Amino acid sequence: MSDTRLPAMARWVLRAVLEGDARDFVLGDLEEEFRLRCARAGRLRAYVWCGVEVARSVWPLMTVSGSGGGGRMRGLSQDMGTGLRVFIRRPGFALVVVLTLAVGVGGATAMYSVLRGVVLSPMEFPNADRVVALWGETPDYPRAPLTVGDYNALREGVEALEHVAAGWSNSLLLVGGERGEAVSVGWVTPDFFAALGVQPTIGRLPEAGEEAHVVLGHDLWVRRYGRDPTVIGRTVDLEGDPFEVVGVLPEHINVNLTAFSGARTNHDLWRLMPAGWVQGDDRSVGWLRPIALLAEGASVARAREQVDALMVAVNATVTDRDGGPDLRVNVTPVRRDLVGGVAGTLWILLGSVCGVLLVAAANVAHLMFARGEERRTEVGVRSALGGSRARLVRQFLVESSMLAAVGGVLGLGVALIGVRALLASAPPTLPRLESVSIDPGVLLFALGATAATVVVFGVVPAIRSTRSDLATTIARGRGTMDLRGQRVSRWLVVVQVALSLTLVTGTGLLLRSLNELHGADLGFDTENILTAHLQAPDWGDSNAEAASKLQAFTNRLEAEQAVESVGFSNRVPLGGGLYTGTFASEAMADAGADAEASFRVITPKYLETMGIRLRAGRSFRNDDDLGVALVDEVAAARAWPGEEALGRRVQLSSIGSDPQWAEVVGIVAAVRHAGAREPAAPTVYTPMLPRADQQPYRYVAVRTSGDPLQHLETLRTAVQDVDANAVLGRTRTMAALFDDQVAAPRFATLLLLLFGATALLLATIGLHGVMAYRMARRRRETGIRLALGAEPGRLLREAFLSGAGLVAAGLGFGAVLVLVGLDPVLRALVVNVPPADFLTVAGASVVILGAGLVGAYLPARLALAVDPVSCLKDG
Amino acid sequence: MPEALSDLEVLALAAVERLGPEAYGVRVREDIRERTGRSVSVGSLYRAIQRLEDRGLVESRVGEPTAVRGGRAKKHVATTSEGRAALSEAVESFRRMIEGLDLGAEAG
Numbered sequence: 001m002s003d004t005r006l007p008a009m010a011r012w013v014l015r016a017v018l019e020g021d022a023r024d025f026v027l028g029d030l031e032e033e034f035r036l037r038c039a040r041a042g043r044l045r046a047y048v049w050c051g052v053e054v055a056r057s058v059w060p061l062m063t064v065s066g067s068g069g070g071g072r073m074r075g076l077s078q079d080m081g082t083g084l085r086v087f088i089r090r091p092g093f094a095l096v097v098v099l100t101l102a103v104g105v106g107g108a109t110a111m112y113s114v115l116r117g118v119v120l121s122p123m124e125f126p127n128a129d130r131v132v133a134l135w136g137e138t139p140d141y142p143r144a145p146l147t148v149g150d151y152n153a154l155r156e157g158v159e160a161l162e163h164v165a166a167g168w169s170n171s172l173l174l175v176g177g178e179r180g181e182a183v184s185v186g187w188v189t190p191d192f193f194a195a196l197g198v199q200p201t202i203g204r205l206p207e208a209g210e211e212a213h214v215v216l217g218h219d220l221w222v223r224r225y226g227r228d229p230t231v232i233g234r235t236v237d238l239e240g241d242p243f244e245v246v247g248v249l250p251e252h253i254n255v256n257l258t259a260f261s262g263a264r265t266n267h268d269l270w271r272l273m274p275a276g277w278v279q280g281d282d283r284s285v286g287w288l289r290p291i292a293l294l295a296e297g298a299s300v301a302r303a304r305e306q307v308d309a310l311m312v313a314v315n316a317t318v319t320d321r322d323g324g325p326d327l328r329v330n331v332t333p334v335r336r337d338l339v340g341g342v343a344g345t346l347w348i349l350l351g352s353v354c355g356v357l358l359v360a361a362a363n364v365a366h367l368m369f370a371r372g373e374e375r376r377t378e379v380g381v382r383s384a385l386g387g388s389r390a391r392l393v394r395q396f397l398v399e400s401s402m403l404a405a406v407g408g409v410l411g412l413g414v415a416l417i418g419v420r421a422l423l424a425s426a427p428p429t430l431p432r433l434e435s436v437s438i439d440p441g442v443l444l445f446a447l448g449a450t451a452a453t454v455v456v457f458g459v460v461p462a463i464r465s466t467r468s469d470l471a472t473t474i475a476r477g478r479g480t481m482d483l484r485g486q487r488v489s490r491w492l493v494v495v496q497v498a499l500s501l502t503l504v505t506g507t508g509l510l511l512r513s514l515n516e517l518h519g520a521d522l523g524f525d526t527e528n529i530l531t532a533h534l535q536a537p538d539w540g541d542s543n544a545e546a547a548s549k550l551q552a553f554t555n556r557l558e559a560e561q562a563v564e565s566v567g568f569s570n571r572v573p574l575g576g577g578l579y580t581g582t583f584a585s586e587a588m589a590d591a592g593a594d595a596e597a598s599f600r601v602i603t604p605k606y607l608e609t610m611g612i613r614l615r616a617g618r619s620f621r622n623d624d625d626l627g628v629a630l631v632d633e634v635a636a637a638r639a640w641p642g643e644e645a646l647g648r649r650v651q652l653s654s655i656g657s658d659p660q661w662a663e664v665v666g667i668v669a670a671v672r673h674a675g676a677r678e679p680a681a682p683t684v685y686t687p688m689l690p691r692a693d694q695q696p697y698r699y700v701a702v703r704t705s706g707d708p709l710q711h712l713e714t715l716r717t718a719v720q721d722v723d724a725n726a727v728l729g730r731t732r733t734m735a736a737l738f739d740d741q742v743a744a745p746r747f748a749t750l751l752l753l754l755f756g757a758t759a760l761l762l763a764t765i766g767l768h769g770v771m772a773y774r775m776a777r778r779r780r781e782t783g784i785r786l787a788l789g790a791e792p793g794r795l796l797r798e799a800f801l802s803g804a805g806l807v808a809a810g811l812g813f814g815a816v817l818v819l820v821g822l823d824p825v826l827r828a829l830v831v832n833v834p835p836a837d838f839l840t841v842a843g844a845s846v847v848i849l850g851a852g853l854v855g856a857y858l859p860a861r862l863a864l865a866v867d868p869v870s871c872l873k874d875g
Numbered sequence: 876m877p878e879a880l881s882d883l884e885v886l887a888l889a890a891v892e893r894l895g896p897e898a899y900g901v902r903v904r905e906d907i908r909e910r911t912g913r914s915v916s917v918g919s920l921y922r923a924i925q926r927l928e929d930r931g932l933v934e935s936r937v938g939e940p941t942a943v944r945g946g947r948a949k950k951h952v953a954t955t956s957e958g959r960a961a962l963s964e965a966v967e968s969f970r971r972m973i974e975g976l977d978l979g980a981e982a983g
């Protein structure tokens with residue numbers, strides 16, 4: 001028979017909410033039907049039924065309106081009224097619980113909402129789950145665009161990939177109407193949209209071969225054409241060439257998978273690449289950014305295997321390639337590719353916010369627990385006066401739920417404000433911010449978790465105290481909290497201190513790392529420099545004409561009063577893009593060896609304008625030909641280790657052209673083109689003027705007196721004085737480019753600082769609470785000891801030391817957490833600081849120790865400032 | 876004015892009336908489930924019966940403990956004359972509410 005008895009959980013739950021005859025009737029009904037169901041449908045189903053039945057019954061049973069009979073339950077509103085009075089009598093307690101809940105719930109929800117919007121929620125286009133990005137990887141360049149030859153090899157040789165497509169982007173002048181504007185253009189192969197599964201809202205997509213057709217991005221359609229549907233079929237003028245508009249892409253679809261770095265704003269216009277651009281097996285320039293759709297049923301792993309195998313075969317046949325002969329192609333799911341750089345940071349932040357949530361929950365748990373113990377006398381008296389256990393438990397449950405509800409509502413407020421604040425302070429490089437909103441699931445989870453804490457820790461002491469012998473409870477008066485209770489509260493403090501140490505250490509490390517980022521010597525200046533992509537439709541028919549036009553732009557810009565110097569380059573630091581070649585000293589060339597380098601093609605004043613230091617020799621002159629070159633320290637050390645490089649001959653193999661010898665006329669300081677996180681790559685500089693007509697990119701750098709953005713219009717006008725059709729596109733100050741670099745780490749640091757501070761505050765409150773509570777419990781004992789002549793100093797020391805012991809235990813535990821947990825996690829995030837940095841851990845420990853000791857000292861001090869007589873009377 | 880009966884209370888009252896002296900929790904819920912397809916939880920029914928009893932519409936007596944109930948007693952309930960009056964009033968007002976409505980099938 002025993003195996004068909006009602007499950008213990010059901011009995012336990014119903015006993016908590018019912019008493020007396022009612023309990024017998026309901027449990028009897030339940031057990032009778034349970035046995036029936038066991039016999040008919042098996043025990044498992046009966047158990048499930050029973051669980052559901054109990055869950056459905058709790059609320060109705062708690063709200064039974066009773067009449068007569070001392071044990072019957074009273075109305076809910078009466079309990080709430082009692083609760084409210086209790087809170088008003090002790091507002092501090094209620095306030096701390098509610099605020100703690102609000103901070104924990106709100107913070108976790110806000111942070112998770114950002115994480116979900118950016119990382120977890122699906123991307124907007126239909127095939128987002130199956131699209132992969134194909135990046136090249138060489139020892140020097142982890143994220144390299146691919147060459148036409150490699151792209152075509154991938155198109156043909158990988159079974160697991162279909163619709164291998166490629167993109168490239170630039171900015172072009174959209175002429176016509178009242179004013180021209182520089183628009184961002186995505187150039188794609190015909191398969192591109194098929195791979196993404198995107199269809200236009202109106203019109204159609206261009207078909208293969210339709211190279212004079214464009215698709216408008218939604219924003220441009222709204223901005224320039226006022227959502228006019230008749231734009232389909234209209235001709236637009238792109239730098240003098242006519243294009244027919246055939247379609248408009250849907251709103252909110254950002255399919256910009258063509259950019260190499262920097263902000264991923266959507267393109268204004270899409271057009272097909274001329275077919276000739278992507279034919280053949282040219283490997284001299286990596287400029288394509290391929291994507292592909294995984295074939296039906298194919299996994300990323302299988303695609304990787306096949307791509308790896310293919311590239312091994314391809315590399316065996318390749319001798320000369322942009323980026324080097326040893327190329328891997330990484331197959332990355334596109335979502336991870338887009339957010340890859342920030343996903344780690346966001347997960348760490350989420351971890352931290354969970355840490356805060358835990359500290360908050362521990363605080364609430366402790367407060368509720370201590371309070372439950374405190375009210376044991378009250379419970380004992382009420383029980384003795386006929387208050388039933390169910391009645392008392394329900395009273396506690398109602399009070400706890402009220403706190404949880406108010407805390408939850410405030411938490412929602414904190415989450416709403418938090419998400420707005422996060423979005424407002426988020427770096428522009430954080431992708432897909434537009435899809436961030438409050439996540440109701442998370443809010444419920446955070447609320448549920450903390451509410452459960454409140455309820456469990458609020459109710460358990462009540463249940464336990466009613467179970468114990470009432471007479472003893474009352475007789476003990478304000479007797480000491482039982483041992484188990486003390487252990488729980490001590491552990492809570494230790495855990496809080498440990499978590500706080502972890503968070504504060506993490507914050508310290510990020511702060512130091514951020515400091516390193518800001519202080520790092522990049523090799524160029526970031527202040528008062530504007531860079532822009534100078535585009536002009538016509539550069540003349542010869543190099544002489546192109547060079548004189550470059551000179552004309554330089555001279556005209558320099559004529560402006562605010563301009564100090566002007567230089568041109570094929571790439572600007574932090575601007576992304578790749579342009580490599582190989583170089584070799586005479587000794588290396590004799591041995592048939594060479595080394596990879598970034599190639600920068602510059603005009604004479606470029607170095608001076610960018611603040612790139614010349615270590616030895618000279619910069620270029622206007623009359624220099626291709627027989628001279630500059631190398632940076634890194635390249636010099638590689639080609640002539642331990643020797644003087646100035647005056648040596650270097651063989652340069654710039655992509656697509658024959659190797660050429662040049663004399664090293666200057667040594668340049670190392671420049672971190674890709675920012676502080678990447679080491680400086682070897683760099684070779686060649687003069688731009690002798691090849692002014694062959695430049696795909698001409699970036700102009702302008703050094704101004706004061707903020708360059710103030711002079712932007714002047715600069716634009718100056719450029720148009722030289723060529724009315726010339727435009728400055730992608731205008732960025734170096735300060736802004738640098739800011740993009742440090743914005744994400746700064747954002748992460750700011751948040752972690754906030755979390756660390758919150759955790760520390762909560763832990764201090766927690767410790768203070770524990771100590772104050774313990775001192776209050778021992779007031780009587782203290783009074784007796786004082787009356788018997790004990791030295792106050794000694795009592796103070798004792799009390800203080802017991803608190804300090806908890807803090808020390810927490811610090812030890814926290815140090816283990818830091819070493820085991822934090823170290824590997826933070827390695828990805830910090831720059832130039834070892835994660836388990838002793839100074840930082842020590843500093844964080846001192847901060848926490850200080851806060852903890854204040855939390856331990858104040859209550860001890862206060863407890864001793866009492867009159868022994870009144871203590872004893874109260875007792 | 877007496878508080879109106881909830882629909883669950885009406886169902887419970889009707890079941891108690893039909894079951895006569897044998898009415899108690901399990902039987903009442905069974906009856907409701909069989910006739911209306913509605914699965915009423917133990918707690919909800921207990922609350923409904925309690926409300927009926929508070930208003931004097933049913934009266935209860937404690938039965939003998941049985942083994943199948945884990946040695947617990949049954950709470951037998953029976954309608955009082957006020958209960959029967961309240962039931963017929965509830966049915967009457969319901970009938971008045973649907974009078975003249977064309978619901979596809981006439982209840983007779």
